[in-house]
Amino acid sequence: MAENPMLKFVSVGRDMPQKREASERREDFREIYAEYADAKAKEQASRCSQCGVPYCQSHCPLxxxxxxxLKLTAEGRLREAYEVSQATNxxxxxxxxxCPQDRLCEGNCVIEQSGHGTVTIGSVEKYITDTAWEEGWVVPPKPVRERKESVGIIGAGPGGLAAADMLRRAGVQVTIYDRYDxxxxxxxxGIPGFKLEKDVVMRRNKQLEDGGVTFKLNHEVGRDISFEQVREAHDAVIIATGVYKSRDLTLPNATSGGVVKAIDFLTVSNRKSFGDEVEAFEDGSLNAEGKRVVVIGGGDTAMDCVRTSIRQGASSVKCLYRRDRANMPGSQREVQNAExxxxxxxxxxxxxxxxxxxGKVTGVMVQKMRLGAPDATGRQAPEVIEGADYVEGADLVIKALxxxxxxxxxxxxxxxLEVTRWGxxxxxxxxxxxxxxxxxAVGDIVRGASLVVWAIRDGRDCAEAILKDLSGASAIAAE
Structure with a gap:
């Protein structure tokens, strides 16, 4: 009888891809994890217990x-593994x-809960599709037949791109409008290269373009083209703008020079990675080199800012968060990498x-907190400890709120256009x-700031709904 390629979690331990040494990765914006070798991917995939009720799957938004x-990977059937993976994502x-796998699929892995260490789902997923790109298995959308209906998508983020992919595969004519170049x-x-190298995103953009998606870049709706013009040009419109307005602080001297928004800081850094000339970086206003940096916030954007500051050569980087480590919203894996x-x-x-x-910031006035009674969300609310204030010296303060x-x-x-009380x-x-x-409408503009994987889910669901609506409209017109 052939050996079962799965259920090896008892004899095979969890093993992540090799992580570059911190001293090395501080010096560049390349991704910090190496690729799995084929044998290692098979080995780690073989640890899956093949649950009757797979909590990893039910806790994945997609x-x-x-x-x-995982089973196909363990058996060496990578192309089939890619096809199964691509079918839903x-x-x-x-x-x-x-993805914050520690909060989603891996965090709900049954063998993790039994003390054996979770399957490295995210790393295997990355390996499968990177291999698919290398082998030429990833091809542009090729509809069986073209349809005359067209859909305009406002926003070229993950939600808009996911919808575009699904619609093009069905033969719909798709145009994406985006404010950026x-x-x-x-x-x-937004996301730094050490988490997501930019060629990974650019090749997906090119794949969609090669598949017939039209990109109208540097087209900001409301400035370069009106919303009504977009509606008139298409049979349906998807709003997938995301949320870009930064939450602010109304505190003394909050408008001082050197107190900046996280999105501005990260955008400038990513533009530099593309080789763009960026005045705000060259003049030092959005450049952490040689500066004492303080980042305010505890989410994934704050983690991106602190780790970017390190790579830009900051003299020191501190992160202020009003709760404790256990209650921060960002990925614990990212906190560990930052430390x-x-x-x-x-x-x-x-x-x-x-x-x-x-007119230039010299420090942050800090008040120490303790966790009190739970707030409306069930989390313990921070309370000020009187008399424990101090000043943290800073040359650059980044608001990641x-x-x-x-x-x-x-x-x-x-x-x-109806909005909720949150806008x-x-x-x-x-x-x-x-x-x-x-x-x-899909993604963060509906949910509020959320995860990329949820935007992809929304984009796919919306595309499916539009296809049904367009088909229904076509049937009525034909009668």
Whole structure:
């Protein structure tokens, strides 16, 4: 009887791809994990217990068929593994790199809960699709037949791109409008290269372009083209703008020079990685080199900022977060990587203002906190410890406090576009339908700031709904 290639978690330990030494990775923006070799990918995939009820799959927003593609990988059937992975996920190599697996699939792995160490799902997912690209298995969308209907997508982030891919495969004509000069949204200009190298995103953009998707870049709706013009040009419109408005601080001296927004800092850094000339970097205003950097916030954007500052050559990097390590929203894996690279975390610390000299920030006035009674979300609310204030010296302060939606009804002169009390667009669950006929919305502009994998899920669900609606409309027109 042939040996069972699976269920080896008892005899084979968890083993992540080799991580470059912190002293080395501090010096560049390349990804920090090496690739699995074929034998190692098979070995780690073979640790899957092939659960009857796979919690990894149910806790994945895309419900990826993880046990099946792990089994195929363990058996050396990589092309089939890729096909299974691609069937539910438009960008598996991106999710394999940036999804917080410790909170999603891997965090709910049954063998992890039994004490054997989770299957390295994300690393195997990345390996499968990187191999597929190398072998030429990833091809542009090729519809069986072309359809005359067209869909305009506003925003070239993960939600918009995922919808575009699904619609093009069905033969729909797709045009994407984006305010930036490169497609990808936060994948391109928000997430640093050490988590997601930019050629990974650019090759997906090219794949979609080669498959017939039209990109209208440097086209900001409400400035370069009106929302009404987009609606008139297409049978349906998807709003996939994301949320880019940074939450701010109304504290003393918060407008001092050197107090900057995380999105501005990260965008400039990513532009430099592309080789662009960026004045704000060259003049030092958005460059951490030689500076004492303080980042305020505890999410994944804050982790991106502290680790980018290290690579830019900051003299010191500290992160202030008002709760403790156990209660921070960012990935614990990212915190560990940051600490290895030299970032100092000041837990239970919050800003109460800034010191300045000559209009330039010189420090953060910090108040120490303790965790009190749970708030409305069930998390313990931070409380100020009186008399424990101090000043943390700083030359550059980066505010990573999260993002809010822009006021699209006003910006686009669309008062009928309904929004929630948080400013996000009101859209039907699963389909993305809004109050406007033929207008849909997906991703962060509906959910609020969320994960890339949820934007992909929304984009795919919305594309499916549009295809049904367009087919229904075509049938009525033919009668």
């Amino acid at each position: 419900h990826n068929n993880i046990p099946d593609w 438009t960008f598996p190599e991106i999710c394999g790199r940036i 490169r497609a990808g949204g936060l994948l391109t200009y 290895e690279e030299g970032v100092v975390f000041e837990w239970l610390s919050a800003p109460k203002g800034f010191t300045e000299e000559g 999260g993002f809010e939606p822009e006021d699209l009804p006003t910006l686009w002169d669309q008062p009928e 996000t667009i009101k859209a039907e669950f699963t389909t993305g339908k809004t109050a406007l006929d033929g207008v849909y």
